[in-house]
């Protein structure tokens with residue numbers, strides 16, 4: 001899907017949200033969205049949340065997620081310890097759960113994070129020098145390749161700068177492999193997933209200070225040397241308020257020619273609602289601010305235990321901070337830069353089933369060819385309606401329900417995934433006459 005198509009998709013969903021708002025919301029100003037995602041989309045931006053695979057089965061949680069957000073970040077599931085627990089052995093189950101949920105609900109996915117000094121698997125912690133560098137590079141390439149086309153933005157590198165006044169790099173095993181580790185990672189990520197936006201992400205960088213200036217200088221250097229960096233993420237774990245130069249800080253990065261994103265927003269303290277509004281207004285005022293992600297859904301989901309820094313309380317009720325954000329989104333005048341395109345979710349392009357027959361006196365073999373439509377599918381369900389008198393006696397390459405009349409078929413584990421426009425086949429043998437079989441396919 002092109003950037004323009006995404007832009008119009010966002011416009012369509014915004015228009016749909018507006019229509020719903022007019023019917024059930026009533027009274028709100030024209031152009032006022034009624035959910036965070038729809039309101040942000042009206043301004044060409046996303047509104048996301050960090051989520052956990054383990055909570056998708058929690059009904060309150062999933063209801064809020066599906067209603068309010070149009071981007072998700074796996075809170076832990078794409079980190080190095082989760083995706084490569086043993087060297088060269090990749091494990092994407094929990095991350096896939098999030099990606100599949102998001103894509104089947106029309107949400108974009110923000111990838112977090114390819115390289116970070118924390119949450120490394122034990123084997124990586126024990127490496128150094130070129131062995132570690134090779135492992136880092138392989139990790140970036142493998143994970144970004146696996147998710148190619150499904151991630152709107154990658155945090156390629158997370159938290160590589162030191163706290164305090166030095167403005168320099170943080171010491172870590174990664175840094176000790178050589179100062180060029182960050183640019184190497186960005187180049188590899190670009191090769192692996194050319195359409196994802198590539199971000200550097202950090203905390204305590206939310207105002208103009210030594211740390212954010214160190215990152216600013218790195219970005220300026222990368223841009224001047226053609227290192228492929230597209231954006232900077234500002235985590236924004238805040239207490240009481242945003243720095244007064246929050247917007248100015250975003251803007252100075254934008255002026256370097258990169259996008260900016262608010263990536264892990266949570267705010268504790270008594271002036272929480274005002275601070276959330278200020279952060280939201282700042283993003284809306286910077287046209288290169290692509291969107292905002294809050295770091296969790298309900299207060300009870302937050303890593304900041306007991307600080308209640310999120311937009312929904314532990315029971316899932318909207319807090320004053322929620323209203324403050326929604327109002328600030330709706331009041332925004334900017335048009336924003338939409339998140340980059342990711343191809344349509346699996347199955348949205350449908351599938352077709354075509355039957356060919358080899359008939360003999362008293363029986364036949366039917367071969368059913370399934371073709372994916374304009375997007376890939378991860379599984380399929382076919383129904384064949386057999387002429388009366390025909391009875392299935394055997395079948396291959398599919399699971400079957402029934403033997404006559406309406407017979408249901410689903411993929412087996414090796415033939416469910418079909419790329420856009422590609423085909424697979426299954427077949428069955430039956431008694432009777434096959435002429436006139438009707439077959440229909442739906443992605444599963």
Ligand code: 9MR
Nearest residue numbers: 075076112118119158203235264295303
């Ligand atoms: O929210 C995450 C928490 O569940 C993990 O235990 C923790 C482990 O370090 O990481 C938290 O997320 C961090 C994010 O990945 C990077 N920026 C700081 C976040 C909060 O600690």
